[in-house]
Amino acid sequence: ICLSNSETPGVAGPWLCSRWQLSGLTSPPASVCRLFHDHPETLDRFERFKGLTTPDQMKASEDLKKHGVTVLTQLGKILKLKGKHEAELKPLAQTHATKHKIPVKYLEFISEVIIKVIAEKHSADFGADSQAAMKKALELFRNDMASKYKEFGFQG
Incomplete structure (x- = not known):
C-alpha cells in the first residue's frame, strides 16, 4: 500500500503549513502537549x-x-519521502525499539493527535480527503515502524 498521486498533496500541503510553525516556537508543539x-x-x-x-x-x-520539534521534523522528513524512507526509518525504529521502547500503540496515539491538531489549526486546507490521506500516510509509517521493530526483536 502506498499513497496515490492524488493523495500526496493532501499530506504535503497541510504538513508544510504545520511544519513552518516549528521555527520560532515559544512553547512545545500542540500535538505533543495534546498527546501527553x-x-x-x-x-x-x-x-x-x-x-x-x-x-x-x-x-x-x-x-x-x-x-x-525533533519528533515532528523527523516525521516530516519521512512523510516527504513518500514511502521511500528506509534510510531514515531504520535508525529511528532502532532507537524507538531498543532504547526508548515506544509501543506501536503510542505511534498510533501521536498519529491521531497530529490529524486532530492539523484539522483544528488548518480546517480550510485539511478537509476529509486530506485527513484520509494523512491518516493513510501515518498508518504506512506505523506499519513500517512495526516491521522494523520486529527486526530489532521488539514486539512493541
Whole structure:
C-alpha cells in the first residue's frame, strides 16, 4: 500500500503549513502537549517529562519544545519521502525499539493527535480527503515502524 498521486498533496500541503510553525516556537508543539494530555500513560516512556502534569507546565517546558520539534521534523522528513524512507526509518525504529521502547500503540496515539491538531489549526486546507490521506500516510509509517521493530526483536 502506498499513497496515490492524488493523495500526496493532501499530506504535503497541510504538513508544510504545520511544519513552518516549528521555527520560532515559544512553547512545545500542540500535538505533543495534546498527546501527553490525552494519553498520560505515554509520559511513562519519558523520564524527563514525568513531572509535567498540567498544560501550563507542558507549555513552559523547553525540553518538551525541543523534543516536539525533533519528533515532528523527523516525521516530516519521512512523510516527504513518500514511502521511500528506509534510510531514515531504520535508525529511528532502532532507537524507538531498543532504547526508548515506544509501543506501536503510542505511534498510533501521536498519529491521531497530529490529524486532530492539523484539522483544528488548518480546517480550510485539511478537509476529509486530506485527513484520509494523512491518516493513510501515518498508518504506512506505523506499519513500517512495526516491521522494523520486529527486526530489532521488539514486539512493541
